[in-house]
Amino acid sequence: KNEVEQSPQNLTAQEGEFITINCSYSVGISALHWLQQHPGGGIVSLFMLSSGKKKHGRLIATINIQEKHSSLHITASHPRDSAVYICAVKGGGADGLTFGKGTHLIIQP
Amino acid sequence: DTGVSQNPRHKITKRGQNVTFRCDPISEHNRLYWYRQTLGQGPEFLTYFQNEAQLEKSRLLSDRFSAERPKGSFSTLEIQRTEQGDSAMYLCASSPLGTNYGYTFGSGTRLTVV
Numbered sequence A: 001k002n003e004v005e006q007s008p009q010n011l012t013a014q015e016g017e018f019i020t021i022n023c024s025y026s027v028g029i030s031a032l033h034w035l036q037q038h039p040g041g042g043i044v045s046l047f048m049l050s051s052g053k054k055k056h057g058r059l060i061a062t063i064n065i066q067e068k069h070s071s072l073h074i075t076a077s078h079p080r081d082s083a084v085y086i087c088a089v090k091g092g093g094a095d096g097l098t099f100g101k102g103t104h105l106i107i108q109p
Numbered sequence B: 001d002t003g004v005s006q007n008p009r010h011k012i013t014k015r016g017q018n019v020t021f022r023c024d025p026i027s028e029h030n031r032l033y034w035y036r037q038t039l040g041q042g043p044e045f046l047t048y049f050q051n052e053a054q055l056e057k058s059r060l061l062s063d064r065f066s067a068e069r070p071k072g073s074f075s076t077l078e079i080q081r082t083e084q085g086d087s088a089m090y091l092c093a094s095s096p097l098g099t100n101y102g103y104t105f106g107s108g109t110r111l112t113v114v
Helices: none
Strands: A004-007 A010-014 A019-025 A031-037 A043-049 A052-056 A059-064 A069-074 A083-090 A103-108 B005-007 B010-013 B019-024 B031-037 B044-050 B053-057 B065-068 B075-079 B088-095 B109-113
Touching (some): A010 A019, A043 A069, B005 B088, B019 B088, B031 B075
Parallel strands (some): A010 A103
């Protein structure tokens, strides 16, 4: 069973700061997902990665397959970025995702 | 298509009652997943369907839980004889066939057992 660890668990930063959230996993995967969850439960898929780096607006996600590690970066953070960010991995089979516990991010104006 | 739809959004029930949740996935998505999320935790996998076939069930899915996807479209998750420990957010997601397609999540059904 894959273990997914995220750090930090909680992060409070000021508007405009550069944010980094880390994710480590224990066994080989076919894909890693970064998800955003707002209060009330709705989950939005931000990125799906199997190698390298992806960028969408102010969000950047990287993955290092050899080190079993991924990072999510937010540039020029804004209060509307406040949410829980969840890392989830998918094994080579067809089963469901294994999730980290999430990082609770608060961006203060 | 308006995405993955889950109903109801909230459900409060008394311990011992049965509850049923519904998930309508994106119409062309073959795979449908159910997850459960308790407060402060990440979601946990419960079960998934490929079309109408239930291909995997987690050990978390006790005998009181049953899921169906009769025509390969919408799915229902039923919990019989609810317990307080069943209180959680129940999330549904769907994806196309293939191992590396993204998931689309519903907004979830929040169950409170009193």
